[in-house]
Amino acid sequence: MICGGALALLLLQAVPVAPPSPEPEAVLYPLGARREPDLFAPGEPLRLVDLRYRLRDEGGTAHAFAARLRVRDWGYLAFESEGERRGVALTTPRTVLRVVEEDGAWRAFAGYRAPWLLFETDVRRRAALEGGGWIAAGLGAGRLSSDVELVARVVGDTRPRPRGPALRDRFLRAASLGLLWQRGAGFEALAEAAHSRERTPGGLEFERDAWTLALAGAWRAAEFDSEVGFENDHGRFPRQAWRAAAGARVPLFGRLVAEARTTQRVEPGAERVAYEHAATLTYFARRVRLPRASETGRRGAELARRATALGYDERRVFLDAERREQRERLALSTHRDELRDAITALYRAQVEQRLVPLLGVEASSAHDVLDGVRSRRYGLFVGVPWPPAWPWTHDESAAPFLSLSLSRRRDTYAAGFVATTDAVALAVSLDREMSVAVRWRNPEPSPLDLVRGVARPRVFEVEYVYAFGQ
Amino acid sequence: MRERFTRRAFLGAAAGAGLALPLRGQAPPSVLPLVPKVNGGLNVQPLRRFGQDEPGARPLIVPELVDLQLRGVYELGFDGLRITVPLADTGTLLAAIPYVRAARAVGVDALCILSDFSGFSMARALFDARLRSALLAAYAELFARPVAAASPALRRIGRIAFQVLNEPVHFLGLPPDVYVREILRPTFDELKRLDPEIIVVSAAEVGNVDGPLRVRAMLLAGLEDACDRIAYHVYSRKVVPQLADHVRKLVWITESGAQGTANHLPWVRDVFPEIRAGIRDASRIFYYDLFDPQPGAFRVIGIEPDPAGGYRAVPESAELIAYWTARVRAAEGGQPSAAWRDLVPDVTAYGASAADLRLVERLERP
Numbered sequence: 047m048i049c050g051g052a053l054a055l056l057l058l059q060a061v062p063v064a065p066p067s068p069e070p071e072a073v074l075y076p077l078g079a080r081r082e083p084d085l086f087a088p089g090e091p092l093r094l095v096d097l098r099y100r101l102r103d104e105g106g107t108a109h110a111f112a113a114r115l116r117v118r119d120w121g122y123l124a125f126e127s128e129g130e131r132r133g134v135a136l137t138t139p140r141t142v143l144r145v146v147e148e149d150g151a152w153r154a155f156a157g158y159r160a161p162w163l164l165f166e167t168d169v170r171r172r173a174a175l176e177g178g179g180w181i182a183a184g185l186g187a188g189r190l191s192s193d194v195e196l197v198a199r200v201v202g203d204t205r206p207r208p209r210g211p212a213l214r215d216r217f218l219r220a221a222s223l224g225l226l227w228q229r230g231a232g233f234e235a236l237a238e239a240a241h242s243r244e245r246t247p248g249g250l251e252f253e254r255d256a257w258t259l260a261l262a263g264a265w266r267a268a269e270f271d272s273e274v275g276f277e278n279d280h281g282r283f284p285r286q287a288w289r290a291a292a293g294a295r296v297p298l299f300g301r302l303v304a305e306a307r308t309t310q311r312v313e314p315g316a317e318r319v320a321y322e323h324a325a326t327l328t329y330f331a332r333r334v335r336l337p338r339a340s341e342t343g344r345r346g347a348e349l350a351r352r353a354t355a356l357g358y359d360e361r362r363v364f365l366d367a368e369r370r371e372q373r374e375r376l377a378l379s380t381h382r383d384e385l386r387d388a389i390t391a392l393y394r395a396q397v398e399q400r401l402v403p404l405l406g407v408e409a410s411s412a413h414d415v416l417d418g419v420r421s422r423r424y425g426l427f428v429g430v431p432w433p434p435a436w437p438w439t440h441d442e443s444a445a446p447f448l449s450l451s452l453s454r455r456r457d458t459y460a461a462g463f464v465a466t467t468d469a470v471a472l473a474v475s476l477d478r479e480m481s482v483a484v485r486w487r488n489p490e491p492s493p494l495d496l497v498r499g500v501a502r503p504r505v506f507e508v509e510y511v512y513a514f515g516q
Numbered sequence: 517m518r519e520r521f522t523r524r525a526f527l528g529a530a531a532g533a534g535l536a537l538p539l540r541g542q543a544p545p546s547v548l549p550l551v552p553k554v555n556g557g558l559n560v561q562p563l564r565r566f567g568q569d570e571p572g573a574r575p576l577i578v579p580e581l582v583d584l585q586l587r588g589v590y591e592l593g594f595d596g597l598r599i600t601v602p603l604a605d606t607g608t609l610l611a612a613i614p615y616v617r618a619a620r621a622v623g624v625d626a627l628c629i630l631s632d633f634s635g636f637s638m639a640r641a642l643f644d645a646r647l648r649s650a651l652l653a654a655y656a657e658l659f660a661r662p663v664a665a666a667s668p669a670l671r672r673i674g675r676i677a678f679q680v681l682n683e684p685v686h687f688l689g690l691p692p693d694v695y696v697r698e699i700l701r702p703t704f705d706e707l708k709r710l711d712p713e714i715i716v717v718s719a720a721e722v723g724n725v726d727g728p729l730r731v732r733a734m735l736l737a738g739l740e741d742a743c744d745r746i747a748y749h750v751y752s753r754k755v756v757p758q759l760a761d762h763v764r765k766l767v768w769i770t771e772s773g774a775q776g777t778a779n780h781l782p783w784v785r786d787v788f789p790e791i792r793a794g795i796r797d798a799s800r801i802f803y804y805d806l807f808d809p810q811p812g813a814f815r816v817i818g819i820e821p822d823p824a825g826g827y828r829a830v831p832e833s834a835e836l837i838a839y840w841t842a843r844v845r846a847a848e849g850g851q852p853s854a855a856w857r858d859l860v861p862d863v864t865a866y867g868a869s870a871a872d873l874r875l876v877e878r879l880e881r882p
Contacts, residue, residue: 247693248738283732283760315758316725415726416692416733418685459689461634493689497639498698 075477161357179205231343252281264339324410552847557596557802564611575607620674677715723751
């Protein structure tokens with residue numbers, strides 16, 4: 047520990063820390079001006095940080111409820127309930143424990159974050175109706191430097207399904223080894239090799255080797271990501287398959303973002319097995335800065351680097367939910383005072399670079415040879431900022447308020463059978479932490495539904511979300 | 517639209533079409549050996565009439581059309597006939613009865629495709645346990661019951677096989693694994709319970725490059741344990757090396773052919789041996805097809821009214837017909853074979869009985 051502390055000190059000295067910008071002006075929301083929340087305030091003894099409720103009507107009505115509380119300065123306690131599912135979770139700066147039960151099937155997750163190592167294990171007990179047995183997955187990540195991690199995963203199963211007299215049950219089902227390199231916020235690469243024993247629903251077993259190379263990063267104001275994978279299945283029905291995906295998000299003229307994404311799957315000897323292409327064009331009320339290519343990316347990378355130097359083994363994360371989780375974890379740590387500026391700076395950068403979409407169109411097209419379905423999806427998004435303004439108005443003080451999205455998905459099956467799904471969603475952001483959404487979806491039955499004689503009911507959902515410090 | 521008839525209407529329809537009740541045990545008229553079956557299997561459409569039935573009218577079955585196609589199967593030396601036995605088209609289901617029974621009576625195996633030409637009625641019935649049980653019991657009674665051999669020279673009558681749907685992804689949009697687990701497997705179990713002699717054949721998938729991927733998905737879902745024969749379709753030479761040739765069951769190529777009359781003979785003469793060599797488990801190939809409404813595509817004969825009465829076959833794929841005929845002649849070795857007319861003087865003898873009509877009527881009720 048002494049060595050670790052000395053090393054952390056050296057690293058901290060080597061890393062320049064940018065001071066947080068002064069607290070920005072309060073952002074105006076429908077519920078009023080929203081000042082910066084105290085991200086470090088302890089529970090006294092409890093403080094509500096998450097509250098979610100969802101009502102879903104899909105033939106029958108189902109309720110989902112989740113709450114999370116900050117307990118003094120030592121952790122977060124979470125509860126969830128949805129249908130037959132019940133769960134409880136406890137998070138501290140270094141540990142996560144979560145237990146979920148659903149219809150007799152149990153699932154437990156535990157994670158521990160050592161200074162340069164991360165361990166996670168996910169254990170699931172199948173319900174008796176599913177045949178029983180335990181599935182255990184483990185992850186170990188060793189940090190080789192502040193930018194590089196070696197990641198190993200294993201999956202075991204005490205009772206692989208389905209059963210068969212000719213099948214030999216071996217506990218170890220999958221293992222992989224990967225190297226993750228995160229160079230600041232602007233570049234990230236993952237190379238992974240995996241080997242697994244796959245048992246099919248028909249009771250056949252074969253071995254699979256898989257290799258993956260994934261890249262993500264930013265170039266000037268744009269973001270990109272790509273992934274190439276190769277799978278080699280051995281056994282009675284051998285197969286090789288390539289998978290490639292690429293995506294890019296490019297800001298144009300300050301307030302417009304064009305996004306394109308494509309995924310392809312091919313098998314040597316066969317023609318293209320599956321593809322999906324999607325394009326989106328979105329117009330914003332404020333100047334757009336994407337997470338990896340902006341101040342938030344730089345601040346996030348800086349926070350992760352400093353936390354790692356202090357022995358918290360934190361990765362760079364770029365999604366708002368991941369950032370919030372990381373921020374909460376670090377705000378509980380014994381080094382929170384050293385990290386206070388970096389945490390605050392990241393939060394302020396996120397608020398400062400909030401996205402306020404006004405108008406968006408999207409289209410996607412997909413085909414999968416295996417099930418013979420061709421899908422097309424069209425979407426339209428209309429947003430109203432707060433304070434309300436005409437869509438063409440440029441307002442750097444705007445915040446998200448209303449958003450209406452409409453979409454139509456058209457699945458064309460073989461022999462020309464068409465099933466259309468229409469969806470409408472209306473969301474109201476009352477402030478940065480509180481929102482209400484209403485969603486409606488009307489799916490038409492697929493051929494499989496007709497054969498099975500099941501209806502696809504309309505789905506109606508209402509959801510309320512409160513997320514402190516989001 | 518499903519036709520609905522009362523029992524009286526069915527009987528009237530059969531009588532109106534000249535179909536009498538079957539005369540089982542009728543004395544076989546010929547002791548000559550039958551035409552050698554050297555050309556594999558053949559797809560036959562359950563043709564019963566040209567044109568549409570009048571709305572509300574009784575389904576018309578023209579016996580000359582049944583007789584003409586069956587004669588082609590017999591005289592061209594085929595050992596198997598593949599025919600659709602739809603649930604949603606009562607007239608065609610009734611027409612398939614004499615095709616299947618007469619074929620079996622002359623030693624030709626009958627492969628009945630449990631499939632509709634459109635819609636989901638058959639797939640739905642095979643999915644639902646209660647409907648499946650009633651449907652398969654009725655079909656086993658209609659098609660799997662033994663028939664009297666048409667000749668004492670015949671060592672055994674033709675076997676009966678059921679193929680469970682046709683190209684389920686392509687025609688019905690059913691995912692391959694769902695097809696195997698939820699339709700094929702229970703249908704196989706039920707048919708074997710009804711009659712262990714019934715051969716259960718899996719559905720094939722499309723015969724182009726999309727097919728092998730779906731067949732592989734079916735194999736992974738347990739296809740080998742859910743049928744007696746695995747079926748492939750081959751319409752492209754490219755698919756042959758992609759289809760698994762080491763499955764744990766015999767393989768029937770239930771459709772293979774080439775579009776364009778000029779391509780028929782090269783396909784049968786050159787590609788069929790390639791298929792047999794490439795798919796070592798393949799024991800039978802069904803050529804597609806004897807007759808269909810589209811000239812110049814796949815069919816080998818046309819059918820037109822005969823000025824002398826009835827209908828006559830017009831050879832379209834003359835080279836292929838000559839090729840098949842030459843193989844038959846070579847197998848005959850100069851010895852005469854029993855003539856079709858001597859074996860089956862009246863095809864109406866193989867038509868639906870009153871009891872069959874009652875069975876079909878029951879199938880019509882939901």
